Structure formats: structure tokens, C-alpha cells
Amino acid sequence: MSIKVAKFGGSSLADAEQFRKVRSIVEADRSRRYIVPSAPGKRHPQDHKITDLLYQCYDHVQQGLSFADIFSLIADRYLGIIRELGLNLDLAPTLEQIKNEIAAGATLDYTVSRGEYLNGLILANYLGFEFVDPATLIFFDTQGHLAIEKTQTMISKELTPKKYAVIPGFYGSTLDGRVQTFSRGGSDITGALIARGVEADLYENWTDVSGFMMADPRIVKNPKPIEQITYRELRELAYMGASVLHEEANFPVREARIPIHIKNTNRPTDPGTLIVKDNGELKRPGSITGIAGRKGFTIIAVEKTLMHSELGFGRRLLSVIENNGISFEHMPSGIDTISLVIADTQLNNKLDKVLAEIKRDCQPDAIDVFHDIALIATVGLGMAYTPGIAGRLFSALSEVNVRMIDQGSSEINIIIGVENKDFEEAVRRIYHAFVE
Ligand code: ASP
Numbered sequence: 437m438s439i440k441v442a443k444f445g446g447s448s449l450a451d452a453e454q455f456r457k458v459r460s461i462v463e464a465d466r467s468r469r470y471i472v473p474s475a476p477g478k479r480h481p482q483d484h485k486i487t488d489l490l491y492q493c494y495d496h497v498q499q500g501l502s503f504a505d506i507f508s509l510i511a512d513r514y515l516g517i518i519r520e521l522g523l524n525l526d527l528a529p530t531l532e533q534i535k536n537e538i539a540a541g542a543t544l545d546y547t548v549s550r551g552e553y554l555n556g557l558i559l560a561n562y563l564g565f566e567f568v569d570p571a572t573l574i575f576f577d578t579q580g581h582l583a584i585e586k587t588q589t590m591i592s593k594e595l596t597p598k599k600y601a602v603i604p605g606f607y608g609s610t611l612d613g614r615v616q617t618f619s620r621g622g623s624d625i626t627g628a629l630i631a632r633g634v635e636a637d638l639y640e641n642w643t644d645v646s647g648f649m650m651a652d653p654r655i656v657k658n659p660k661p662i663e664q665i666t667y668r669e670l671r672e673l674a675y676m677g678a679s680v681l682h683e684e685a686n687f688p689v690r691e692a693r694i695p696i697h698i699k700n701t702n703r704p705t706d707p708g709t710l711i712v713k714d715n716g717e718l719k720r721p722g723s724i725t726g727i728a729g730r731k732g733f734t735i736i737a738v739e740k741t742l743m744h745s746e747l748g749f750g751r752r753l754l755s756v757i758e759n760n761g762i763s764f765e766h767m768p769s770g771i772d773t774i775s776l777v778i779a780d781t782q783l784n785n786k787l788d789k790v791l792a793e794i795k796r797d798c799q800p801d802a803i804d805v806f807h808d809i810a811l812i813a814t815v816g817l818g819m820a821y822t823p824g825i826a827g828r829l830f831s832a833l834s835e836v837n838v839r840m841i842d843q844g845s846s847e848i849n850i851i852i853g854v855e856n857k858d859f860e861e862a863v864r865r866i867y868h869a870f871v872e
């Protein structure tokens with residue numbers, strides 16, 4: 437039988453009703469053997485996430501304030517879920533113990549990890565699966581980095597003999613036994629590590645959306661879902677826009693060639709998005725996989741006649757921005773021009789200083805600055821080596837003022853720069869040029 441690891445996010449376990457959905461998903465496929473829960477998330481937009489409340493408890497203790505009211509909200513959430521599910525589980529003593537530990541100055545990581553810990557106890561009881569504390573499986577070294585080899589060995593040794601288990605997300609422990617968490621949203625990483633350690637065939641990531649869409653639904657009406665995407669394509673898209681997965685969640689499963697399936701707990705029959713390793717097969721030639729973009733960039737265009745034959749020009753230019761602690765996104769160039777595309781958040785109020793230093797060190801003929809630029813990435817393996825793609829893209833944009841064009845050498849991504857005000861319109865035009 438194949439092995440699946442299923443991670444359920446906070447909204448998938450926000451209340452008893454969601455727990456019921458999770459159980460029917462788990463029971464529908466007996467190869468879902470290792471289940472990784474997050475802490476309960478929001479039930480409605482004004483609601484609190486349990487993890488956020490735990491952060492508040494810690495802050496209150498640090499400031500010498502009472503955290504009893506906040507802790508009651510937490511305890512009531514869990515006790516309510518247990519009551520509504522009719523479970524034979526007395527969580528009160530554990531809650532009391534955790535409250536005392538927090539009051540006695542437990543560490544931040546320990547405090548906030550309890551959201552997943554408690555949810556894991558409840559889910560294990562509800563599913564009839566064994567509870568396994570990730571503090572015994574996932575380890576961090578003395579520098580605070582994941583001790584990947586020890587972690588993989590322990591997961592494989594401890595979990596493989598168990599048929600079914602619930603392992604809370606978000607935390608592990610240091611080599612000397614203190615709880616340490618990942619960064620926020622880190623249960624995705626736990627799921628990926630478990631999938632790798634047990635050599636799963638599939639890592640399912642259950643959330644509240646049906647995977648990735650080809651474009652942002654706030655811009656394009658009813659965009660098509662992406663049913664399959666490679667890690668490389670995803671990286672290009674995620675870099676440019678919203679993403680469903682924690683960034684670091686990819687690497688353990690990517691290396692092991694385990695696909696990730698993003699699925700919707702509230703619509704389990706939706707196909708979702710399958711993330712796979714690029715197997716070298718070309719997708720449908722001429723197709724694109726997705727479009728993503730961001731606003732808020734500045735282009736600094738530097739011009740100098742015979743720049744291409746001047747030794748060290750590029751280095752001097754880049755040294756200026758490096759010395760100002762600025763990183764750049766793209767650097768399209770022509771014979772006598774180089775442009776630097778820089779996120780406004782990087783530039784802050786350093787622009788005047790940077791321009792003065794470029795003038796001093798590079799002696800350019802002209803420098804132009806374009807503000808309020810948005811970047812749009814059109815991504816797809818199906819674009820590579822396919823004639824006519826760029827033509828189609830640019831005829832779609834014939835009425836939009838395109839300020840920059842950049843195509844990575846991998847040919848799976850064409851990036852264009854437009855003015856912020858044209859951003860949404862440009863995304864819609866590109867989408868409709870390729871879809872239907
Ligand atoms: N509960 C943690 C957070 O809110 C981790 C997670 O949900 O993945 O960040």
C-alpha cells in the first residue's frame with residue numbers, strides 16, 4: 437500500500453465541524469497514515485488563531501501582566517471541540533499544567549508550540565491514531581538550524597513501525613531537549629520532513645483553497661486552477677506573488693522527488709494542485725502555467741556610450757548598490773544601457789545617495805529613474821523553445837506601456853515591467869491571450 441502524509445492547516449481544524457471533515461478525509465483513504473495538524477485557526481474573520489493567543493500569553497508574562505483571560509479563550513476552544521465531538525478525553529489537567537509552565541516563564545518557543553501539541557492530542561484521540569511528539573523526531577543544532585540527518589533518521593526509525601500516527605506540526609527540539617519552533621506557518625515544513633522520513637509516495641497539504649490559480653482571482657475573474665506545476669515553475673510564481681505553502685516546505689520533499697498535493701478540506705473532491713519534480717517532459721507547447729506579479733518597483737536606467745567596451749562598468753555600478761545594502765531584482769541591459777530594477781522596500785530613502793554615487797563612480801551620460809513600476813511574470817515550461825510565445829504576449833499588451841522586458845535563460849519565465857496603474861489590466865490581457 438502506498439504511504440501518504442496529510443498535513444491539515446489551522447482553518448481545516450478550527451472547530452468540531454472541521455474536525456469531522458478531516459476525519460472523513462483521513463478515513464476515505466487508509467494510505468493516509470501520518471497526519472500533521474496545525475493549531476486551530478480562525479473560524480471567521482474576526483476570530484483569533486490559537487497560536488496568536490499563545491504569543492500574547494507569552495508577552496503578558498514578560499510584561500508582568502495577567503494572561504488568565506487569554507488562556508481561558510484557548511482552553512475553551514479546545515474543551516469546546518472535545519465536547520462537541522463527544523470525545524472521552526480529559527484535557528483539563530494538561531491545560532492546567534501548560535498554564536502553570538507559561539506563568540513560570542516558559543520559553544517563547546515552548547509556549548507557542550502548545551497550540552499544535554494540544555490539537556494533536558485531540559486529533560489523535562478522535563482518529564484513534566497514536567500520538568507522537570515531534571520533539572522526539574525533529575532536531576535543531578546548536579546554531580538553531582535543522583539537524584536534517586538526525587531528523588530523517590529519527591523519523592524513519594520511530595514512525596515506520598507505526599501504522600497510523602498523528603504528529604503535531606510547527607516544532608521539534610534542540611539537541612539538549614528544549615522545544616524549538618519553525619518560523620510562522622512552519623507546520624508545512626513538519627509535514628514535508630515526515631513525508632521524506634517515512635519515504636511517502638505523496639505529501640498532501642490540506643488547506644482552505646483548492647490549490648493555485650493561474651492568476652490572482654482578485655484581478656482575473658474565475659481564473660482556471662493549476663492542476664499540475666513543477667517546483668521550478670512554482671518557485672518563479674511564488675517569488676512574484678502570494679503563495680499557499682511555506683517557502684521552506686519544498687526542499688525536503690523536492691529532493692526526495694515526493695509530489696505535494698494541495699487540497700481543499702472544504703471541497704475535497706476538487707482536483708487541487710499537484711506539485712511535481714520537472715521530469716524533463718515538455719508541457720503542452722505554447723501553454724502557460726500561471727501569471728503572478730507585484731507592484732512597487734523603481735527602475736534606474738543608466739546610459740553611457742560605448743559602455744560595453746568599458747572594462748569594469750558593470751562592477752562599479754553594482755558596487756554602488758551593494759555598498760548601500762540594496763539588492764536588485766533584475767538587470768536588463770542593452771549596448772549602451774543597463775537598467776536596475778529594485779524593490780521600493782529595498783531603496784527606502786537611499787535613492788538620491790545612490791544616484792549621486794553612480795554619477796561619481798560610473799560617469800554615465802544619463803540616468804533615468806522610473807517610479808511606480810509593477811513586474812509581471814508569465815511562467816510555464818510549455819513556453820520554452822516554443823516560437824510565437826513572446827509575440828502573443830506582446831500583441832496582448834499592444835495598448836499597454838511596457839517599460840521593461842526580461843527573459844531568464846531558462847525560457848520558462850518572461851518578466852515585463854509596466855506602470856503600477858496598468859498592472860491589473862496587463863495581467864488580464866496576458867491571461868486572456870493564453871487561456872481560452
Ligand atoms: N500555528 C503556527 C502558526 O500559526 C504554525 C502553522 O500553522 O503552520 O504559524
